Amino acid sequence: YYRPYVAWAVGLGIVTGVGDGRFAPEAAVTRQDLAVMLVRYVRVRKLELPQGWQGAPFADAGDIRDYAGEAVGLLRAAGVINGKQGNLFDPLGVATRAEVSAILHRLLLLGAPAP
DSSP states (O other): OOHHHHHHHHHTTSOOOSBTTBOOTTSOOBHHHHHHHHHHHHHHTTEEOOOOOOOOOOTTGGGSOHHHHHHHHHHHHTTSOOOBTTTBOOTTSBOOHHHHHHHHHHHHHHOEEOO
16 A cells, blocks of 8 residues: 555655665654655755754764764754753654654644745
8 A cells, every 4th residue: 555655755765775675664763764764855845944943962963873964963953853851862763653743743834945
């Protein structure tokens, strides 16, 4: 049932799989992978994210993988992701439905088409 949606996301470069030519559609999505996918979507759609938020880096910023660091930073600066208690991002934590819902809501409210 999800094949056409996965094909769409793969075709646009929003998702690339989990390596070794595998996709793993039933696997949980980490918070850092969600950030990467969302920033790829923002770029494909040519959306513009505000970059006004300034604050301390996440306390666990050193745990965020290199491939996800920019995406996490962009979404945080835009106010799309706020982290968890204790100023933690929890990059390897599973993105819950509630978290994804809140993040998507903030993304849709903030993202505006670029001129």
